């Protein structure tokens with residue numbers, strides 16, 4: 001058996017076009033503010049892509065690119081102004097932040113109704129409690145959307161998530177639990193991880209270890225979602241050894257072109273959701 005690709009690039013494009021078509025008839029435009037501190041090259045490219053995608057979808061989007069030496073107080077001041085500006089519906093601060101800034105304090109300062117990353121304690125808690133007002137983090141939301149393209153019903157499936165980050169692993173566990181999956185989260189301290197991943201109907205790798213997941217980690221016919229973005233000798237690869245597992249899985253996301261494009265599409269959807277809720 002050769003796994004069927006889940007084409008995140010195409011699915012994300014369709015979502016962005018759908019959003020653009022819907023926004024084409026609106027009088028007002030959702031407005032996203034992206035804040036980047038410092039000169040991390042990958043973050044800058046990523047944030048410029050977000051801005052381009054937002055504009056193409058018919059939204060407004062400012063990229064606030066602040067110098068590395070920006071103080072925590074200056075950043076809090078900017079967030080306060082964005083929170084208080086009624087024309088702005090979505091606020092996101094690119095992570096990671098420079099070491100001298102307390103990331104938790106910054107995230108907690110974002111107004112939950114504008115928190116389109118879904119990182120504030122209010123949105124994380126609402127997701128956990130299955131409260132429909134939750135703004136769900138873009139990457140987990142994108143993964144769920146991809147899974148729904150190949151599984152009509154997720155109920156009862158065993159989903160194993162490798163990685164327990166606040167950005168992917170933890171919110172994804174809540175999201176899949178809310179879909180009635182049986183969810184197991186494994187991490188760097190898990191004893192004998194293979195024993196667990198081999199039971200997964202859905203295996204999600206979000207651990208940041210290049211090509212860690214091999215054939216003997218995978219159940220025959222599993223769906224594999226690869227969240228990793230790593231480089232080996234300059235070449236992009238995921239946390240899954242794609243060539244090794246390809247014959248064993250039923251569905252798999254490629255890297256690049258799998259989960260990555262979905263994150264931007266879902267961030268735009270979240271901005272539209274925030275806009276609609278704020279306009280009520």
Ligand code: GUN
Nearest residue numbers: 092093094095096117138
């Ligand atoms: N850094 C890596 N992924 C993300 C994300 O989804 N949002 C933000 N703000 N920063 C990130």
